[in-house]
Amino acid sequence: MILSPLQSLGIILTVAAVTFLTRLTPFVFFSGGKQTPKFVIYLGSVLPPAIMAILVVYCLRSIVFTSFPFGLPELIASIVVVVLHVWKRNTLISILSGTALYMVLVQVVFK
Known part of the structure; x- marks a missing residue:
């Protein structure tokens, strides 16, 4: 299966967003002085x-x-x-x- 450039870009953006969100999640849940x-x-x-x-x-x-x-x-x-x-x-x-x-x-x- 050959992907078009738009499909490849979509995959890259999705992976980047998921990676960013998994890195961001601990800071959201455990920030603000919470123990x-x-x-x-x-x-x-x-x-x-x-x-x-x-x-x-x-x-x-x-x-x-x-x-x-x-x-x-x-x-x-x-x-x-x-x-x-x-x-x-x-x-x-x-x-x-x-x-x-x-x-x-x-x-x-x-x-």
Whole structure:
């Protein structure tokens, strides 16, 4: 299905509006000196680690340990991500480094 320029613009504007509204909503509900509900504070503290754990499980779910390379690229890259994150405490550095290392391992080393 090929979209016309007007349809493409409509999609872009819709996505932009929805993104803007989802970013604006917390400021509308929790502004004006109102105290943030404890439930929202709790979710803000537990959701980021939970989402990261779900992403890790999703990324590692299809490892085949019974055939070459026996999950070694995933294991090595995961260890590098953990070590870098514990050492530097920088999520961006650890994730980018682990991803780059994984790509090198898969494309060059364990080809």
